[in-house]
Amino acid sequence: MSMDFDYIDRMLIVRINGDIDHHSCEGIRAKIDKEIAKRSPRAILFDMEQVGFMDSSGIGVLIGRYKLISGGGGKAGMINVKPQIKRLCEICGLQKIIKIYPSKKQAISSIKE
Amino acid sequence: MKADNEMKLEFLSKSQNESFARSVVAAFVAQLDPTIEELAEIKTAVSEAVTNAIIHGYSCEMGNVIIISRLIGNTVEIEVKDFGVGIADIELARQPLYTSKPELERSGMGFTVMETFMDKVDIESYIGEGTTIRMTKKITTVK
Numbered sequence A: 001m002s003m004d005f006d007y008i009d010r011m012l013i014v015r016i017n018g019d020i021d022h023h024s025c026e027g028i029r030a031k032i033d034k035e036i037a038k039r040s041p042r043a044i045l046f047d048m049e050q051v052g053f054m055d056s057s058g059i060g061v062l063i064g065r066y067k068l069i070s071g072g073g074g075k076a077g078m079i080n081v082k083p084q085i086k087r088l089c090e091i092c093g094l095q096k097i098i099k100i101y102p103s104k105k106q107a108i109s110s111i112k113e
Numbered sequence B: 001m002k003a004d005n006e007m008k009l010e011f012l013s014k015s016q017n018e019s020f021a022r023s024v025v026a027a028f029v030a031q032l033d034p035t036i037e038e039l040a041e042i043k044t045a046v047s048e049a050v051t052n053a054i055i056h057g058y059s060c061e062m063g064n065v066i067i068i069s070r071l072i073g074n075t076v077e078i079e080v081k082d083f084g085v086g087i088a089d090i091e092l093a094r095q096p097l098y099t100s101k102p103e104l105e106r107s108g109m110g111f112t113v114m115e116t117f118m119d120k121v122d123i124e125s126y127i128g129e130g131t132t133i134r135m136t137k138k139i140t141t142v143k
Helices: A022-039 A056-070 A083-091 A102-113 B018-033 B038-056 B091-094 B108-118
Strands: A002-008 A010-015 A043-050 A077-081 A098-103 B005-012 B066-070 B075-082 B121-124 B128-137
Touching: A002 A022, A002 A043, A010 A022, A010 A102, A022 B018, A022 B108, A043 A056, A043 A102, A043 B038, A056 A077, A056 A083, A056 B038, A077 A102, A077 B108, A083 B018, A083 B038, A083 B066, A098 A102, B018 B066, B018 B075, B038 B075, B038 B108, B038 B128, B091 B108, B091 B121, B108 B121, B108 B128
Parallel strands: A010 A043, A043 A077, A077 A098
Antiparallel strands: A002 A010, B005 B066, B066 B075, B075 B128, B121 B128
16 A cells, blocks of 8 residues: 655645555554654645545544544545545545545645635 | 356455455456446445454454355345354444444444445344345346
8 A cells, every 4th residue: 555645734635545445544544643743734635536445444544534633623635536435425424524625726725724 | 036146255354355355246246237336336335344254253363254146137145254253232233333343443334334335234143153244236237
């Protein structure tokens, strides 16, 4: 599982490359948490363009990272979410806490507000 | 009813096999010419059931997981079986957001996802003997 990190105005942008399931979620969690500990971001944005599959294990990981960020008053969002993963997010009510944005630009301006 | 086709898959309860298991079932179901959405729903439901067997059935210790899938007309049946600890309270396990392992950062949505993505989900479980999850879904084949 490879991941890329980027920062824009203290927003951590996490690009996940690959499936998010119970097997991969431990590595994803560890890598993101290391970044959060290192940089103390105010917000987190998950770029899901390269995620072809996600199950409810992924929901647990995303909520967990949101909790870490929101503990300090931060926000979280998602972009480039495929329809089948969007449906999973709707079923699990994830969008109430991690909104899906139509573009990176919109996500950055909305989350910063 | 007699199945038109059937397959059986047995593998160790290693998390590495989750991706393998859902891909095999998806490849088998592809014979019914499902839509991309239907295939994604089946893969997700299988992933949830296999993850349950690994995390809850075997508590991450080694055991065998068996998947039997049958195609009957345009309906797919999938059984995911483990020989682990069993589920004490099936109704509680089915509740959205319920997890018996909150320390693992689980969402507790596994059964809710299976029930949403499949037409029918039955759970048979005996303490100390194991759990079988049976799911069916009708494929709306467009020819």
